Amino acid sequence: MHLSALSRLSFRALPALAAAILRRGEEEEKKKQQQQQQRGRRPRSWRRETHPHYNLSVKVLRARNIHGADLLSKADCYVQLRLPTASPLASRTGVVYNCSDPEWNETFHYRIHGAIKNILELTLYDRDVMLDDQLSSVVFDVGNIKPGRITKRVFQLNPKEKEVLEVEFSIEESLEPPTQIITNGVLVAHPCVCVEGRIHRGEKQSVEKGDSRCLKLSMPGSYEKQMCAPFRLPTIQEQGTPFVFHTDRDLSPQLDIFLQQSLRVGQDDLAPELDKQTFLVGEGVVRISSLPDGQEVEVSVPLAKGHSLEMSVKAEESLLEPDLRLGFELSEGEKGYLEKRKAVVSRALGEALQLQRGPSAQEVPVIAVLGSGGGTRAMTSFYGSLAGLQDLKLLDSVTYISGVSGSTWCMSTLYEDPDWSQKDLQDPIGRARKSVTGSKAGAFSVERLRHCLQQLVAMEKDGHRVTFTDLWGLVIEYFLHQQDNPVKLSDQQACVSRAQNPYPIYAGVNVRVNISGGDFAEWCEFTPHEVGFRKYGAFVRTEDFGSEFFMGHMIRRRQEPKICFLQGVWGSVFAANLDEIWARAAGTGIRWLTSLTDVIKVIDGCRRLHFRDPSRLETRLVMPSGVVSHIFQDFFKSRFTAGERYNFTKGLYLYKDYVGVREFVAWKGNHLDSFPNQLTPMEESLYLVDGGFSINSPFPLMLQQERDVDVILSFNYSWDAPFEVLHLTTNYCRERGIPFPQITLSEKDEKNPKECYLFMDEDDPRSPIVLHFPMVNNTFRRYKAPGVGRATEQEKADGNVALEGKDSPYRTKNFTYEPHHFDQLVEMNRYNVLNNREQIKKAIQAAVARRKRKRRTARPWAKK
Structure with a gap:
């Protein structure tokens, strides 16, 4: 409470205010003790739980006093966002060139599940011609954000240089009905979606013999990731080219289809494969959310002018119990x-x-x-x-x-x-x-x-x-x-x-x-x-x-x-690894390797640990050691x-x-x-x-x-x-x-x-x-x-x-x-x-x- 506001309170109100503060502190302490007592207790076998989805908005506002990797010029900054529990792909802001105080004001939207630990990684990069330099990374527990309000966080990247990253968060509970998951209190299993189908034909006109065009089917976040198939008409005996992907519906999956063609650009008869280059001819997409559950449908996907893809596809969600055992009891x-x-x-x-x-x-x-x-x-x-x-x-x-x-x-x-x-x-x-x-x-x-x-x-x-x-x-x-x-x-x-x-x-x-x-x-x-x-x-x-x-x-x-x-x-x-071998021989690891490791710090802006929810992870800052250091790390520790x-x-x-x-x-x-x-x-x-x-x-x-x-x-x-x-x-x-x-x-x-x-x-x-x-x-x-x-x-x-x-x-x-x-x-x-x-x-x-x-x-x- 501000001092001027406190001075306006009557003298009689101070004991009541002190008592209220004391009661609140006792309640928080009691709650903390109960949570600490629960810490370490293991749940037994798995159980089914129902949790809502939430719509998360992350607005990257600005950064201040950024010192780039290049000492001769100012940084060319952008921010990469990674939330693997909501999206298999990373997102990124635009690049602000030659600026120590970049502003982006870009908003990114995610659909997250309330049962899992959602950790957002915000990584600040300095754009480079050869390889972008990672300056710092903030690891943030989204559970620290309260639903229904807009929360601004100022992350201290380098207190000595007063480097900061400002981000605005908002979470709202989704209007869609809550979904059921299976958990043992440590791991969470979502229903698995199996997407399978067959590619019937490539295009209406005939396909010449020896055609070098092929299809690449990709589904980021799926178990299979991608597959390739020839782009041709099937014979009468063939039933089409089959494909199958297993994925999580909560990742908003989509089937990306790329039509590629390989052309020979050189004259090397000894190694003709080395002279081939692959070009993108066309592309299309099938969103899994648009498919009815458990029903096979025929889909025509336009790829480019004069090119289309006919396929049958079915997306079916598995509600079966896991094939592995989730639980801490003995077998x-x-x-x-x-x-x-x-x-x-x-x-x-x-x-x-x-x-x-x-x-x-x-x-x-x-x-x-x-x-x-x-x-x-x-x-x-x-x-x-x-x-x-x-x-x-x-x-x-x-x-x-x-x-x-x-x-x-x-x-x-x-x-x-x-x-x-x-x-x-x-x-x-x-x-x-x-x-x-x-x-x-x-x-x-x-x-x-x-x-x-x-x-x-x-x-x-x-x-x-x-x-x-x-x-x-x-x-x-x-x-x-x-x-x-x-x-x-x-x-x-x-x-x-x-x-x-x-x-x-x-x-x-x-x-x-x-x-x-x-x-x-x-x-x-x-x-x-x-x-x-x-x-x-x-x-x-x-x-x-x-x-x-x-x-x-x-x-x-x-x-x-x-x-x-x-x-x-x-x-x-x-x-x-070589570091462990050295430790056995000399009694300690290779000491100078320690100076090359990433520096990890806890940077929670609010230090009210007395009232902190122990189920939430603290915000951590990762300061990378650099590309050369990682080369040494990979060599000695791999x-x-x-x-x-x-x-x-x-x-x-x-x-x-x-x-x-x-x-x-x-x-x-x-x-x-x-x-x-x-x-x-x-x-x-x-x-x-x-x-x-x-x-x-x-x-x-x-x-x-x-x-x-x-x-x-x-x-x-x-x-x-x-x-x-x-x-x-x-x-x-x-x-x-x-x-x-x-x-x-x-x-x-x-x-x-x-x-x-x-x-x-x-x-x-x-x-x-x-x-x-x-x-x-x-x-x-x-x-x-x-x-x-x-x-x-x-x-x-x-x-x-x-x-x-x-x-x-x-x-x-x-x-x-x-x-x-x-x-x-x-x-x-x-x-x-x-x-x-x-x-x-x-x-x-x-x-x-x-x-x-x-x-x-x-x-x-x-x-x-």
């Missing part, structure tokens, strides 16, 4: 397994803990075993750790087994036997010994390479996207089996049908090809029943992984890939060998309140989760790599609240940094408000770790009990079994397991071991489990006690 297969597994675990715990009777179904703790990455070293070590658990009669008490990289190679081999955990592990260990100690030269023989080429060609013919990672998967297949292995991941459903084995979960992460895994990585879980992202609550059947999806519907079914191709993804050691897969979340949108889900860290100003236009549902492909590029152990998959894990046995097989996975997991949990015990270690522990560490939060029963096993040769060098010392020289030699140094046989790049080295590594890891029997039993007993006290009920998962 039906996993839930059915858990019910059966409780009885198995109860019996095993009764025997292992020497109880008169096993725990009841409500008291049975969920125990998870995690294996870290580490190539052949991790695979070999995981065999030893599991053998130790079997010797303690605790393997049947384990509910989940999950792994990263080399640990997944061990798992996937074990689960080829439907009853592997019910048998002595010495047999599979013996087979692994044969493969690890055998020669790998055959993997690169002419016959094997020819076989690999045939496999990759067959994959490509089936429609899969083939990358170097697939070739690496075939190499792993030979390393593990020395022959073709037709097994698929879905085959492992037989291994858990009777809950006879722990439930396997394989870990990978989805990354960006030009962003470090430490900065952005989305955990993807692979189980016998489903593959998906719990972050988004999006899953597909394991049999359908590799098929093409759009807007939640399967567009094309592809054959499920062999498990070796997944092994290549889970252990894709070659997917590192993943040339990431496993490219079809993105089954493509065509889905982020829900308007997605920032309230705990998996998202959108409150961090420069995290990609703050930019929904760049998140996975907007991407063409998935880029799946080894989970070790994020956290070298699958803790994030086991810390999902739906799995309700009580005890985690973490086996670390990394070459160095024995506690790094715990520290990274702590940061991961802190960002997302996930309960996790405090990791307290002394300097002595960091330098000379013991065999086992127990971490437990006595005050928070929601937090899992963590038993962490670093890969160390601590007491094994003196004892061949717990309490049994080494007596002979041979026994002492067997205890000298070389885990360090450049001459160690267990370095990650080494895929072949000598037989005695393999035996030593297996026995050492087996011994480390047996030697910590009491620690393991203590953790399990504490978990049973927690269950008995019924303190582990539904987890609120709210941020503290």
Whole structure:
């Protein structure tokens, strides 16, 4: 309130005014607390909701004090507008030349849906002859605009130079009836429109033989994007040229038709195709909104003088349920397994803990075993750790087994036997010994390479996207089996049908090809029943992984890939970019690259965070680093060998309140989760790599609240940094408000770790009990079994397991071991489990006690 107005108030009115302000502040604070309490609570499965459409008007007014990229002249400015949830194409203002204070006063109109997060990007460019220079970009949440009023925003582009961009917004609710969507609280699926038809003929007059004219059909925003067809009359036997597009009606789609002709302009007989140039002869358009739903109609499209196109076309909206599962609950297969597994675990715990009777179904703790990455070293070590658990009669008490990289190679081999955990592990260990100690030269023989080429060609013919990672998967297949292995991941459903084995979960992460895994990585879980992202609550059947999806519907079914191709993804050691390789070698990334990255700032003009709606994203300013900087970024941060897969979340949108889900860290100003236009549902492909590029152990998959894990046995097989996975997991949990015990270690522990560490939060029963096993040769060098010392020289030699140094046989790049080295590594890891029997039993007993006290009920998962 202005001071002069305040001075006119009577003295008696001031207490009432103060009380009203105080009440308003208390109400806003209470509302904020309620919203914070709701943050992190996950919705269950998907639901149908009805939301209105809105008409958004964006008027780009002017900019002030703009300093262009060219220091010798003033800027030639224009503004590009991008709102991908409303239009697949970007719009732009006109160019104002040679002006530091350009004015446009141009208005752009959009039709937006009220259920989704609509983010408008306003990018200021300086026009250039060769390549336009991007000066700055404003990322604005349209939800910040209140309907029914005109709102002017002044965006501070450069406070030091007083650069600003002025934009005027207005939103009105549309008069058209609200429409229904499907959502799980994070993703939104709109009804998919299938536009299909046939091209009957090109023109009335005859078409000469050898005519070089062709048609290009394009539908921006559709899954298929465009197709080409010859411009000719069909024969009597032909039914016309078919076409099909899948699109979103809310994008106001249209079918653009271009008639093109190729002419030869040169005389090069050796390469005539290089002399051809394509010219536009005519064009036409069919607006999808003009077509009746579900009814085939005949359409004549004039293209140019003397040219027309006759076609039949039908646009049909699909109201079916999605073909992928939208929800955060466990799959039906996993839930059915858990019910059966409780009885198995109860019996095993009764025997292992020497109880008169096993725990009841409500008291049975969920125990998870995690294996870290580490190539052949991790695979070999995981065999030893599991053998130790079997010797303690605790393997049947384990509910989940999950792994990263080399640990997944061990798992996937074990689960080829439907009853592997019910048998002595010495047999599979013996087979692994044969493969690890055998020669790998055959993997690169002419016959094997020819076989690999045939496999990759067959994959490509089936429609899969083939990358170097697939070739690496075939190499792993030979390393593990020395022959073709037709097994698929879905085959492992037989291994858990009777809950006879722990439930396997394989870990990978989805990354960006030009962003470090430490900065952005989305955990993807692979189980016998489903593959998906719990972050988004999006899953597909394991049999359908590799098929093409759009807007939640399967567009094309592809054959499920062999498990070796997944092994290549889970252990894709070659997917590192140069910056990550440097970080591994030097302990830190390439520091000068940081100075070349885009600068991202929060520029909300209103700083009343006390009253701010937490479901709205703050306005962010992106200051680009420049073309040369991006060239360096692309070179050092690109993943040339990431496993490219079809993105089954493509065509889905982020829900308007997605920032309230705990998996998202959108409150961090420069995290990609703050930019929904760049998140996975907007991407063409998935880029799946080894989970070790994020956290070298699958803790994030086991810390999902739906799995309700009580005890985690973490086996670390990394070459160095024995506690790094715990520290990274702590940061991961802190960002997302996930309960996790405090990791307290002394300097002595960091330098000379013991065999086992127990971490437990006595005050928070929601937090899992963590038993962490670093890969160390601590007491094994003196004892061949717990309490049994080494007596002979041979026994002492067997205890000298070389885990360090450049001459160690267990370095990650080494895929072949000598037989005695393999035996030593297996026995050492087996011994480390047996030697910590009491620690393991203590953790399990504490978990049973927690269950008995019924303190582990539904987890609120709210941020503290």
